[in-house]
Amino acid sequence: MSRKAITGNGAVALALKQVEPDVMSAYPITPQTEIAQNYAQFVANGDVKTEYIAVESEHSAMSAAIGAAAAGARTITATSSQGFALMWEMLFIAASLRLPITMPVITRALSGPINIHCDHSDSMGGRDCGWIQLYGEDAQEGYDNAIQAFRIAEHMDVRLPVMTMIDGFIISGAIGPVQTLDDDKVKEFVGEYQAVNPLLDADNPVTVGPFDGLHGWYFEHKVSQNRAMENAMRVIEEVGAEYGKLTGRPYSHFTTHHLDDAEVALVAIGSAAGNAKTVVDGLREKGRKVGLLKVRTFRPFPAAQVAEALAGVQVVGVMDRSDSFGAQGGPLFTEIRSALYDAVPRPQVLNFIYGLGGRDIFPSDIEEAVSVCEQAAAGESVTQERHYLNLRED
Amino acid sequence: MKKWQIDDIDTWGPSRHELGATIPRSGTADDYNTGGWRVERPVRDREKCNDCMICFFACPDSSVVVEDGKMAEIDLEHCKGCGLCAAVCPRDAIEMTDELEARRKEEE
Amino acid sequence: MQEVTEIRWHARGGQGAVTAAKMTAEVALSQDKYFQAFPEYGPERSGAPLVAFTRLSDEPIQVYSAVEHPDYVLVLDPTLLDVTDVTEGTPDGAVVIVNSEEPAAALAGRPEMSGRSVYTVPATRIALETIKRAIPNTPLIGALAKVSGLFPLEAVTDEVRASLSKKFGDEVVNANLEAVRRGYEEVSGE
Known part of the structure; x- marks a missing residue:
């Protein structure tokens, strides 16, 4: 463990680096930019083996994340504000496909009038898209939540995407003290990724995202999504308690x-x-x-x-x-x-x-x-x- | 490949379905008989056809069946009668005919 | 209520105020203190007036709003005195440290400085003579250490050495150390 003077964005980017997921697909947007930029730098410097997909929009960022996660990769992205809004339809698809994507959201107002500063219009607007939502107060909680998100999302009783929020600029751009874990401790905490029905398993071919019509099972699948949310209530607490044993900072709801x-x-x-x-x-x-x-x-x-x-x-x-x-x-x-x-x-x-x-x-x-x-x-x-x-x- | 027993799927509640509505099989469109939408049926004249395969590439439903490098038949389970094959055939070897008429003849 | 020392930095874009706020936070980190450093966010343009903030405390800091009543005001560009009231919101007895060639007494007579402790340090000249660039932030951190006693000079020089030696050679590091030391020694006031 070490204590660092670091911005909220820097803390979140560091957490993602320490987890070192297989794929990150992201588009930079204020005030999330530093995360996309830092992570691209980690990749360019060879610090991580993550495949970084530079996309042309947030709709594509979430689409590529869905594709990568369906293929069987541990996948992340990050966004803010208009970018979050542009992801909208794909957010529902990520959740309904039960893909454990994690995404830091650096909260910012939605235009208009055009405004780049903090409020919760973006994430709160997305509260019913089927993602688990964890809000952090400061850079420390942004870091801690970003790590725990993987364990919550990937839990077999949950398998839902998780977004972790910190306040744009107020936290994302401010330097504060953050206690960080050693890389190996983070990797040990999140564990090996277990894909479910991955597209790249050629011996067990699957069809992802099929059509489900009037007489199909859409309704049943929505109920099962909500049951996963109910399970997440318990899993979030279990993961938070285990993280507390590791760090001295237990988390609950x-x-x-x-x-x-x-x-x-x-x-x-x-x-x-x-x-x-x-x-x-x-x-x-x-x-x-x-x-x-x-x-x-x-x-x-x-x-x-x-x-x-x-x-x-x-x-x-x-x-x-x-x-x-x-x-x-x-x-x-x-x-x-x-x-x-x-x-x-x-x-x-x-x-x-x-x-x-x-x-x-x-x-x-x-x-x-x-x-x-x-x-x-x-x-x-x-x-x-x-x-x-x-x-x-x- | 996983075995997926779905005989009674109409009675399944939320917990019995595969995560995220994934189907643990590929190529499931093959199971659907979508040829019933057809109004016109393509009929190939074996005499005129020289197996150039232009219809094979043109068909949007992969309904031109190829065996041993030859055009074997048209898969009427999936052909929707769009007529692209007939339109692109350089030898006018495919004719679009009335589907109902064809079915009547089949029943006789 | 927790005791928090609040600092406001006034500068123009490019003068290193945000870096100074950050370096002060790094010094606090090395002293095992709690800290916060953040700019007032907006479009960042070289030459435009900007404000940055630092909070320091022996306990965790949980207020994230802008600093309203700073205990210390550091002015990196003396021309800002004529375009903005750098003492806005400051309590009586607040300390104002200005990068200026003028003696502190000359500035203390300004109406807005009434009741404030005014100090000056020729930070731009020091910067030009040491690091050869008109970036007055490091001499001002030296001046802050002297006037406030918030942390010892060595804490600042150790931090400057640690952070700069990762990227620069001895010449640059030593020039910056000299800038900090001279800021510490040459600040004068009441």
Whole structure:
């Protein structure tokens, strides 16, 4: 193990290098660029034996990844924003073919107006495409999640693609301290790749991606995809615990901070959870009973566990870095509120939208969200409409 | 090759299917009789045909059957009657005929 | 609340502010401290004003927003004093270190510097005389070490030697070490 000063992108690229998959097909896009560039450099320098497929678009990147994975290769790609959007139809195909591709997503706003900065519009927009989604707070979690993704995706009870998110620029471009494993430890942890029904097994020819018509089995296959997601709930925890034994950093579906006796709680995902943690610490020193739940696994969503963790909280403030236009709130809000529907007593759940297009989220903004939650907890009437943090109001 | 028993596949629930809807066999299109879509049937005149194989390359459904370097027959299980073979034949050895008429004659 | 030292770098594209923020992080790494270094992201153009940030702490740093109230402001280009308020958001007693040939007292009289501790160091001249290029970042890191006491001079020189000797020969490494040392020695102020 060693401690490095490295960017979020650098940490993720290093994790991928240490795993050394068979194939990477990627197209560079801001703010993911450094990953595609670094990995191409590893290949050019002979540091890895990975076959690097330079493609002409992200649609092709995901198509080539699907082809490679179907052929029997351990396969990766990486993307952001518009590139993620361009992959859209192929994301569903990767998941439905049950190909254990892994993909770091360096989250960024979707245009327009044209914007290269961080929010979660890209990954949250892809929440229903059948991929497992793990969100990291900082470069360390980006590194750790990128490694664990292989074990989760390739588990025989799962066999689903996994995307691991870090916040574009805020984490991907910032230098921070990262504890890294030795190469051989990473390779030992992920193990040998086991392909299922690979196209390149000439002795056992297969047909991949057949047509399935009106009287076919599409419905049954979709149900089996969802069962794999249910299995992933368990596998993500098993892999996270095993990774914890190796590194001292165990992972689960979410972490809590001062939640046990909290009267109000924030729920956050990504780097803002770090900001929120610092704010909670400060408010605790002032005697305010506030806690935090930081979500790591968004797909599959650990609804029952989240509900249990938030039981007893009077007001929950859910922070969304993307919006779901015309819905009842942001994607994290609708999940959390639905998870709490059966809770007795049922907490009030408020939605705070923040950080769209890279708008900064300062500790004072988060304190404002806590204050709104505290007002609701004190019995004041607080709107269920979206609350916006650091917005230029009319 | 794997054995794949699918006789009762119509009754299969989600857990019985192969991962990702993969079929553990290749060339499964051969099992489908798609010749039933045909409106016109190509009929080859053995006398005119000199086995030049231009029809073989033109056929989009690989329905020109070749044996020992000769054009043996047209695979009517998969021929959809598009008429490309007749159009490209330099010796006008293939004629497109009425499918229903041909079937009636076969039944007699 | 955790004690975090916050630094803001003002420069023009090409003057090495992002590298300086990064090198400061590397120094912190060698001191087993926690750190963060990041630029204010945007289109990067040579000559355009830019801002970068460094955070240092003995404990893990979990705030990722831009630095609002820097304890230290480092100005790599004195012409920026006239186009931007480099003291924006700084608390009373904040330290401002400017790359300038002028004595600190001459700059301390500027209205925005009121209540701030102002230092100057002729970093561009030092850079030209040592590394032969007008990149003032390394002398400023030396100046920061002296004024702040956040880390010893040796920590900076060790880091510069370690990072540069991978790519460059002794001449370049020694020139940069000299630039750091002179920045450390020649910074002056209150």
